[in-house]
Amino acid sequence: MRANILVAATLVALAGCVVEQEQAPAPAGAAELRAAASDPRLAPLYEARGWRTAWATQSEAALRAAIGDAERHGLDKAVFLDPIEAAATPAARDAALSLAALAYAEALARGRTDPARIRAPYTVPRPSADLAAGLNAAIESGGLARWFAGLPPQGEDYRLLSEAFVAANRQIAAAQGRPPPALIERARTLAVNLERRRWLERAPPETRIDVNTGAATLGYWREGALADTRRVVVGEPGRETPELASPLYRLAANPTWTVPRSIESEVGGEAYMRRNNMERRDGWIVQRSGPRNSLGLVKFDMQNDEGIYLHDTPAKALFAQADRHASHGCVRVADALGFAAMIARDQGVLDQWERARATREGGEPRETFVPLPRPIPVRLLYHTAFVERGRLVIVPDAYGWDDLVAEALGLPSRPRRAPRPRGGDIGP
Secondary structure, three states: OOOOOOOHHHHHHHHHHOOOOOOOOOOOOHHHHHHHOOOHHHHHHHHHOOOOOOOOHHHHHHHHHHHOOHHHHOOOHHHHHHHHHOOOOHHHHHHHHHHHHHHHHHHHHHOOOOHHHHOOOEOOOOOOOOHHHHHHHHHHHOOHHHHHHOOOOOOHHHHHHHHHHHHHHHHHHHOOOOOOHHHHHHHHHHHHHHHHHHOOOOOOOOOEEEEEOOOOEEEEEEOOEEEEEEEEEEEOOOOOOOEOEEEEEEEEEOOOEEOOHHHHOOOOOHHHHHHOOEEEEOOEEEEOOOOOOOOOOEEEEEOOOOOOOEEOOOOHHHHHOOOOEEEOOOEEEOOHHHHHHHHHHHHOOHHHHHHHHHOEEOOEEOOEEEEEEEEEEEEEEOOOEEEEOOEEEEOOOOOOHHHHHHHHHOOOOOOOOOOOOOOOOOOO
8 A cells, every 4th residue: 555545554653753852953054055945935934034044853843743643634744754854964954844844834724736737727716825934933933733733724524534534544554455445445535635625715705605516516605604505416527517716796587598619519400499499699509588498597697717607407307316417517506596586685686686587578588687786706616525414425526536636646546437428408
């Protein structure tokens, strides 16, 4: 078993992190330190210190103890500690300790990997912090342990994922080289999802909509409390719903649907278009408003460059299925009219919404827009392990995106699974 997943077995090595009594090596000169600290991440730290060395025996022991806790975060401590042993001079050792500290701090504070490089687009905001300043202050105050402990997510979700990972990892260690494949897969999934949590802001907007495309569920948060949850249908494999942050800025009653070029080939001939209330307008196929419209009776307009939004659907049966990865990329919402009314009520525009729904033109429903006074942040996330009502839930990796994160983390690989589109209606 590779060390980067089997970190539990090495925790006994933390005995070496006890503070030693011998004197710290003589301080390196500023010129030597400048030469050794060639990584640009180190310059802010050493400039703040006037190019004085950062580490003595006690602070190094505290750093090693903090990094020794990497298993709790699904990380491999060797990735951060091993380069220190290659340092050949006092200056190089000081720089290596600083680089290990900053790399580990960044891994805890905002993730060891960059989600935008793993798969684009990714526009969900990530945490930002002046880690060099924080590290310097922690060194000076002797508070390294407290500083590192405050960097990762602090909520129940992260804590329970962490506890489950540690338990799985120690079961792997106890298997003496023959762990069940399902146990390895469980640990891998938990490590990937711990990383995904570290990508997220620690204080997201108190009023927001979070869609978990891994589980095909939606949560509506109102002023910091979870006000509503419901099922959704999200993109099928091969037409995945991307991970985006995008504000919901208006409701569209009785929406029309302009068929994207990527779907036009799935539309049948003129007879099909007549049956489905479609027509050609300025070179595009447009489906007129009505209950049979592929967007249903409400569209939740969002601002993004990917043409992704939430909407109603006439294909209600999909919401009863366990696997709800069946759309062309947009998010279909169960009881979308009820959800729209809830949002309109919270925004103080319920009267306008009800009038918009009733708007007719020549006896036919007419598309009408109701702007929201306060746009609602929406986050489209992909989580395959999460906590629901205090219980850990793991769902299948429908998109195969766990594999991409695992590879970026250096976790054991597995054969890449090709996406398997389900097929179905042509709705977005």
